[in-house]
Amino acid sequence: MGKLKVxxxxxxxxxxxxxxxxxxxxxxxxxxxxxxxxxxxxxxxxREVNPLQKVPAIxxxxxxxxxxxxxxxxxxxxxxxxxxxxxxxxxxxxxxINLVLDWHHSNLRHGAVNYVxxxxxxxxxxxxxxxxxASEAEKVLLxxxxxxxxxxxxxxxxxLLGGSQPSIADLSMVCELMQLEVLDEKDRSRILSPYKKxxxxxxxxxxxxxxxxxxxxxxxxxxxxKFEQQRSRAAETENEPSNKMDGHSKM
Amino acid sequence: MGKLKVxxxxxxxxxxxxxxxxxxxxxxxxxxxxxxxxxxxxxxxxREVNPLQKVPAIxxxxxxxxxxxxxxxxxxxxxxxxxxxxxxxxxxxxxxINLVLDWHHSNLRHGAVNYVxxxxxxxxxxxxxxxxxASEAEKVLLxxxxxxxxxxxxxxxxxLLGGSQPSIADLSMVCELMQLEVLDEKDRSRILSPYKKxxxxxxxxxxxxxxxxxxxxxxxxxxxxKFEQQRSRAAETENEPSNKMDGHSKM
Numbered sequence: 001m002g003k004l005k006v007x008x009x010x011x012x013x014x015x016x017x018x019x020x021x022x023x024x025x026x027x028x029x030x031x032x033x034x035x036x037x038x039x040x041x042x043x044x045x046x047r048e049v050n051p052l053q054k055v056p057a058i059x060x061x062x063x064x065x066x067x068x069x070x071x072x073x074x075x076x077x078x079x080x081x082x083x084x085x086x087x088x089x090x091x092x093x094x095x096x097i098n099l100v101l102d103w104h105h106s107n108l109r110h111g112a113v114n115y116v117x118x119x120x121x122x123x124x125x126x127x128x129x130x131x132x133x134a135s136e137a138e139k140v141l142l143x144x145x146x147x148x149x150x151x152x153x154x155x156x157x158x159x160l161l162g163g164s165q166p167s168i169a170d171l172s173m174v175c176e177l178m179q180l181e182v183l184d185e186k187d188r189s190r191i192l193s194p195y196k197k198x199x200x201x202x203x204x205x206x207x208x209x210x211x212x213x214x215x216x217x218x219x220x221x222x223x224x225x226k227f228e229q230q231r232s233r234a235a236e237t238e239n240e241p242s243n244k245m246d247g248h249s250k251m
Numbered sequence: 252m253g254k255l256k257v258x259x260x261x262x263x264x265x266x267x268x269x270x271x272x273x274x275x276x277x278x279x280x281x282x283x284x285x286x287x288x289x290x291x292x293x294x295x296x297x298r299e300v301n302p303l304q305k306v307p308a309i310x311x312x313x314x315x316x317x318x319x320x321x322x323x324x325x326x327x328x329x330x331x332x333x334x335x336x337x338x339x340x341x342x343x344x345x346x347x348i349n350l351v352l353d354w355h356h357s358n359l360r361h362g363a364v365n366y367v368x369x370x371x372x373x374x375x376x377x378x379x380x381x382x383x384x385a386s387e388a389e390k391v392l393l394x395x396x397x398x399x400x401x402x403x404x405x406x407x408x409x410x411l412l413g414g415s416q417p418s419i420a421d422l423s424m425v426c427e428l429m430q431l432e433v434l435d436e437k438d439r440s441r442i443l444s445p446y447k448k449x450x451x452x453x454x455x456x457x458x459x460x461x462x463x464x465x466x467x468x469x470x471x472x473x474x475x476x477k478f479e480q481q482r483s484r485a486a487e488t489e490n491e492p493s494n495k496m497d498g499h500s501k502m
Binding site for chain 1: 302303314316317318320321324325328329342343346347349350352353354356357360361398402
């Protein structure tokens with residue numbers, strides 16, 4: 001087949017899920033960086049790899065594939081020795097994992113991506129703040145967290161659907177939630193803290209896939225610091241006397 | 252396992268896809284109507300069937316499942332004698348079908364559902380018209396149709412990914428597009444007519460799954476007629492002299 005090539009931007013949460021899966025499972029692969037901030041995903045070269053122009057994408061011999069869930073399912077089936085818990089061969093457990101992965105698209109992903117975009121990433125890239133869109137995204141995000149907490153983390157084990165070991169759905173959705181790291185810490189805590197099982201599940205998935213989980217998320221922690229510094233600089237500037245409405249006495 | 256129960260509202264396009272699949276493949280099942288317009292999906296009884304409170308959902312013995320793609324994959328695997336083309340066992344073809352199904356969620360479904368909601372169904376159910384949302388949904392819909400026409404219907408056969416027979420992805424996405432039937436005919440034609448392969452693919456999928464395709468879509472054709480009559484009545488009312496701004500001469 002030739003060595004697997006994974007086209008990824010570690011700032012993208014589905015890219016991180018695929019990279020962690022490959023690293024954890026000892027898959028021999030080459031990571032090829034596609035820098036979205038430099039619009040490399042729109043290049044003619046990458047279009048040959050993925051006509052949809054999105055990361056992650058893989059090339060395995062003459063076979064190419066995109067969409068992170070489809071990639072994770074393919075990798076779990078194509079590479080020998082991947083433990084069954086990642087994508088169980090039992091038809092009923094597999095069907096439930098497919099259900100959770102399908103649900104992810106229009107619920108958790110939709111809510112989390114748009115909330116982060118409309119509160120932090122959008123303004124950072126020059127897109128105007130949109131409080132109405134942020135509030136709508138927050139509703140979808142909170143509703144998704146409620147379903148995770150009370151439906152899918154309601155089983156015996158500490159992973160989704162009562163699993164005692166993580167599946168590709170755990171990895172995919174925890175990576176989705178990790179992007180909330182770039183929010184203001186108070187805001188992140190306001191959103192996540194009511195969901196105790198979700199918080200524990202993030203930690204359990206991190207522990208189960210370390211050291212690869214932390215290694216692949218390092219870029220996100222650096223971005224978190226950068227946004228924190230920007231926020232504290234902005235707050236300082238607001239507090240400087242010259243920026244206060246005290247100009248009258250000098251006139 | 253006990254007889255399969257399919258909880259569906261034929262006005263929902265993923266419900267129709269599951270029903271057509273079952274009928275075409277001779278699966279012995281009981282259809283249980285969940286009338287969304289009467290909010291039956293929010294009843295305590297249905298919550299037991301599907302805690303996500305959405306149709307379609309199935310119960311098969313003690314096993315329950317929702318999300319139409321997950322259901323179609325399950326049925327293709329759980330019932331003996333389903334032809335391989337519906338969900339190929341070949342790992343590479345299966346991966347590509349998974350990719351198209353994943354793509355469906357945030358692209359074709361997102362565009363088509365919101366466009367129909369913001370132009371026809373919303374106003375019909377008292378939701379105010381939202382031209383900005385309709386225009387955004389139209390962009391997603393047209394971009395999705397372009398990808399279908401130039402990427403996934405670009406193969407040798409007349410179905411997605413060059414297939415000579417339909418897969419669950421063909422059925423799922425053609426059912427999605429069928430909801431455009433309720434649009435004003437001029438608007439539907441404006442949107443679909445540039446996409447010749449898409450139009451042919453809708454016909455080919457209809458032909459390949461008839462008479463079940465037409466049988467299950469009958470409810471949609473009736474809704475189409477109802478909306479057409481409403482539109483022509485509204486147009487007549489507008490043209491009546493008493494509704495024109497000609498009141499001045501009578502005063």
